[in-house]
Amino acid sequence: MKKAFFFSMILLLSSNFLNAQKMEKKLLRHVVMFGWDKGVDSNYVNKVVNSFKALQGKIDLIKALEYGTNNSPENLSKGHTHCFLLTFTSEADRDAYLIHPAHKAFVASLNPSPTAVTVFDYWAK
Secondary structure, X not given: OHHHHHHHHHHHHHHHHXXXXXXHOOOEEEEEEEEXXXXXXXXXXXXXXXXXXXXXXXOOOOOEXXXXXXXXXXXXXXXXXXXXXXXXXXXXXHHHHHHOHHHHHHHHOOOOOOOEEEEEEEEOO
């Protein structure tokens, strides 16, 4: 009887631990895609990319940041040339990022503005 109780407790604790780990791994992805007209200075675009990358060092709510340029052969990018993928652990963190002074300064610096902008957020599964 004691062995059965002990075994049941181990299973219960293990289940709770695994569920807690699953909850901790829930990640909010914030996708930002930009595109510029062909005549825009590439040095300016590089400056924008570097400024966007620098946000991770200025806003600790950003848990990860990836970026890259479009290389799809499908010709469906609708003018988007650059993609940034930010990771947050909660909607509150994402919302605080959106109003953070460093993010606001970055957005204000976009001159000329990208001609194509798409933002899409989702919970990773």
